[in-house]
Amino acid sequence: MLSTSPLLVHPLRLAGPGDQRLITDTLAAAPGWTRTTSPDSGTRLTSPCRTVVITSEPPADRPGAWTVHGRTSPGSDPLWRASFAPGTPAEITAAFMTVLVDGLRSRHRDYLRGGPHYLSRTPASVLAEHGWRPGPSPRGFHDQVAPDLTAVYRHRVGHQPPDAEAAGRTPPAWSMIAGNLRNPSWHADFTTGVPFYPLVRATLLFSSPVPVERRLGDLPAHHLPHLTAQQPSKAAHPAPRNRPAASAAPPVAQPAAAAARRR
Structure with missing residues (x-):
């Protein structure tokens, strides 16, 4: 099989960084955001309300930061x-x-309780729906482990000063960790105060069984021993390259999940 052959693979969390244009195109299309770019510091985008700053970080040969x-x-x-x-x-x-980005337009109201995009699900309930279960955890943390044991969603137990957490001086409140836990393939960290609704949407894809297209x-x-792959059927209509078959955002409201509510 040629290395350029398209495949439908899952789980997404082990499929590699994919196409960064999924991120950059979204940000480029966001109205009112200011953008600066430099070879040393990467790209910096500031929201119209100037309360959110997004940065991409070099080096370019390690995409995804x-x-x-x-x-x-x-x-x-x-x-x-x-x-x-x-x-x-x-x-x-x-x-x-x-x-x-979409939520900032309504000052988050569209994604809060009563809004058209509100989801009452939590990261923990999303993971439980996909078969993730509590597992051995470091002291001071609570872990939910993927069924194939290749990923962990980690919740810190106890209070830390938010400013110290945001500055990186204390462990984050939540982490997604994929691959070998001693040497993860990647991780994403979220501190106390992160808007809940984008974290839920990210968790939906972190645990998603829906295949994505990769070469x-x-x-x-x-990760190849842990990936399931198949060639797309000519009769099927797979999602565009690197996109999950089900769009993640902005989703419409869905029924609440009758599952754990631990954040």
Whole structure:
């Protein structure tokens, strides 16, 4: 099979970084955002309300490194931080970015209780629906482990000062970790104060069994034993390259899940 052959593969979390244009096209289309780019510091985008700053970080040969900072008001110290390490599948980062950008237009109201895009599900309930179960955890944390044991959603137990957490001086409140836990293929971290709705959307894809299209040569070699792949059927209509077969954002409201409510 040629390395350029298209395949439908799952789980997404092990499929490699994919096409970063899923992220950059979303941000480029966002009205009113200001953008600056430099070879040393990467790309920096600021929301029209100037309370959210998104940065992509070099080096370019390790795609997938993005950081989002949220502030209570323009110029104030960061209140929260979401970071996506190199190698994070673009679909997961794009799911977070897309609904965050869209939510800022209504000051989050469209995604809060009573809004048209509100979901009462939590990351924990989404994972439970997909068969993730509690597993052995480091002291001070609660882990939900993927059925194939290749990923963990980690929730920190106990309070930490939000400013210290946003600055990276204390562990984040939530983390997505994929691959070998001692040497993860990628991780995404979210501090206290991160808007809940984009975190839920990212978790939906982190745990999704829906296949995405990749080229064989783009798949991480060390993940091949854990990936299920098949050639797309000519009769089928698979999603565009690197997009999940089901769009993640902005979703319409869905019924609540009768599952755990642990955040």
